[in-house]
Amino acid sequence: MRINAKDPRPIFKQIGDHIRHDIEHGALPSGTAISSEREYAEQLKVSRMTVRAAINELVQEGMLLRRPGRATTVANGKINKNAIGFMSFTEDMQSRGMKAASQLLNFREETADAAVAGQLGLSTGARVFVIERVRFANSEPMAVESIYLPHSRFAGLVKFDLSKHSLYQLMEQEFHTRPTTADESIEAVQLTTAEARLLSVRSGSPALLARRVTRDEEGRVIEVAKAIYRGDRYRMVFMRQR
Amino acid sequence: MRINAKDPRPIFKQIGDHIRHDIEHGALPSGTAISSEREYAEQLKVSRMTVRAAINELVQEGMLLRRPGRATTVANGKINKNAIGFMSFTEDMQSRGMKAASQLLNFREETADAAVAGQLGLSTGARVFVIERVRFANSEPMAVESIYLPHSRFAGLVKFDLSKHSLYQLMEQEFHTRPTTADESIEAVQLTTAEARLLSVRSGSPALLARRVTRDEEGRVIEVAKAIYRGDRYRMVFMRQR
DNA sequence: CAATACGACTGGTATATACCAGATATAGAC
DNA sequence: GTCTATATCTGGTATATACCAGTCGTATTG
Numbered sequence: 020m021r022i023n024a025k026d027p028r029p030i031f032k033q034i035g036d037h038i039r040h041d042i043e044h045g046a047l048p049s050g051t052a053i054s055s056e057r058e059y060a061e062q063l064k065v066s067r068m069t070v071r072a073a074i075n076e077l078v079q080e081g082m083l084l085r086r087p088g089r090a091t092t093v094a095n096g097k098i099n100k101n102a103i104g105f106m107s108f109t110e111d112m113q114s115r116g117m118k119a120a121s122q123l124l125n126f127r128e129e130t131a132d133a134a135v136a137g138q139l140g141l142s143t144g145a146r147v148f149v150i151e152r153v154r155f156a157n158s159e160p161m162a163v164e165s166i167y168l169p170h171s172r173f174a175g176l177v178k179f180d181l182s183k184h185s186l187y188q189l190m191e192q193e194f195h196t197r198p199t200t201a202d203e204s205i206e207a208v209q210l211t212t213a214e215a216r217l218l219s220v221r222s223g224s225p226a227l228l229a230r231r232v233t234r235d236e237e238g239r240v241i242e243v244a245k246a247i248y249r250g251d252r253y254r255m256v257f258m259r260q261r
Numbered sequence: 262m263r264i265n266a267k268d269p270r271p272i273f274k275q276i277g278d279h280i281r282h283d284i285e286h287g288a289l290p291s292g293t294a295i296s297s298e299r300e301y302a303e304q305l306k307v308s309r310m311t312v313r314a315a316i317n318e319l320v321q322e323g324m325l326l327r328r329p330g331r332a333t334t335v336a337n338g339k340i341n342k343n344a345i346g347f348m349s350f351t352e353d354m355q356s357r358g359m360k361a362a363s364q365l366l367n368f369r370e371e372t373a374d375a376a377v378a379g380q381l382g383l384s385t386g387a388r389v390f391v392i393e394r395v396r397f398a399n400s401e402p403m404a405v406e407s408i409y410l411p412h413s414r415f416a417g418l419v420k421f422d423l424s425k426h427s428l429y430q431l432m433e434q435e436f437h438t439r440p441t442t443a444d445e446s447i448e449a450v451q452l453t454t455a456e457a458r459l460l461s462v463r464s465g466s467p468a469l470l471a472r473r474v475t476r477d478e479e480g481r482v483i484e485v486a487k488a489i490y491r492g493d494r495y496r497m498v499f500m501r502q503r
Numbered sequence: 504c505a506a507t508a509c510g511a512c513t514g515g516t517a518t519a520t521a522c523c524a525g526a527t528a529t530a531g532a533c
Numbered sequence: 534g535t536c537t538a539t540a541t542c543t544g545g546t547a548t549a550t551a552c553c554a555g556t557c558g559t560a561t562t563g
Contacts (some may be wrong), residue, residue: 067548085515110520163295200502201500203500205497206492206497225492255446298543308517316519328526328527330525333544335542
């Protein structure tokens, strides 16, 4: 391992990525101690603080375990990369080895009612986009989704074909808005007749109802969503930390 | 604000806690810019790097927003402290303003079957503790819970009264084991007759089934649990980041 | 031989300094 | 007035250094 001055990444990033690579590829198995900070610093001819910055990231990610007085070791267990991070339905399905698709039921602009406006942080009567769609995994219907977006923030959204572009991708590329945090709640419900028909299951069968309020980097609400997942096919997985 | 040399906390911790306090008590409202790192450093007579360490923590927690070239600002939105962190049922209920209780159905030692042994990382035939209990919130049954613990790790657990002590508390205080990460999955199910009876609801009503594999700091599995929450009363809330 | 003391580690905290790149306000040019 | 160049902010990265407090192996002591 050597530091590459031409690499546009900062030095600590290079070091961190290198160690991460070693862990992910088995060169540093679970439980083994990595070199000490001073060793890395001397070997790479960088400051110890730079090495610390690199290791900090990996500790943050849960890959390394620091304990004062003892060596820093590789954490056991599979490293769940996208621990609790954002995953669009598409990414979610891909990570499970399934092919995601979606059928747009509705894409309109309307006046927000009090509830939606409140959640979006808009005044009652503000305009919002409403997107309703059925989500498919391997051609099987998995969820019915309703999304509310503030019109003020995403003016011109109607131009885009939502069956071709991922909504989150559009947000980033066209509106320079990155979903950063989301408050989510999950409950168990029974499907209504209408929902059941869309999902091709019996009316009354159990389902997961997920409500989500998504915010950008600066904490502004950019999306309010409600999704109903069929209970017989969908399981929500995540990782809690600390 | 001044640095207190007698304070056992490190300087950066003092600074961080102080800023956090200011944010939580409204002295620094959402969106306002905090002083620059250099200003803090000069005012407090500490190094800029020390101030950075303090601010780093708050950025990590999502309380502050750093953007190169611009001032560091207080993040908008309510700060969800226990974002996705661990919460015992007891803590969960307390955070909702409810009183938690539990009724022990079963507390025995048995031989792990292949599935449980596998999840716990034990060889088939290893001894495990099994805890089964009904969880109450404000005297209303909310969930049925089954927990499997490796006997090797928690020898002597039978001595304790689980209706008096929190399991996680016992783990920490008596066995020096801190739950650190957990893989969790949630699905929607219908209650069986037996479960429904324990929860005082109609058989077949919708419920949340949560499965959890909990690990300690070093990634060793310390608990495998399954909990069934009634769908008409319980909603799971969490926050996703990034 | 066991108990203890010590020295050589480890990471944790802190300082002072330097230069970079992006953002912004201000002063100047047109 | 509007545009532009520049000085001066911001945070981001990096260095070299220092001392502290745990941990642990080893040598010394009883």
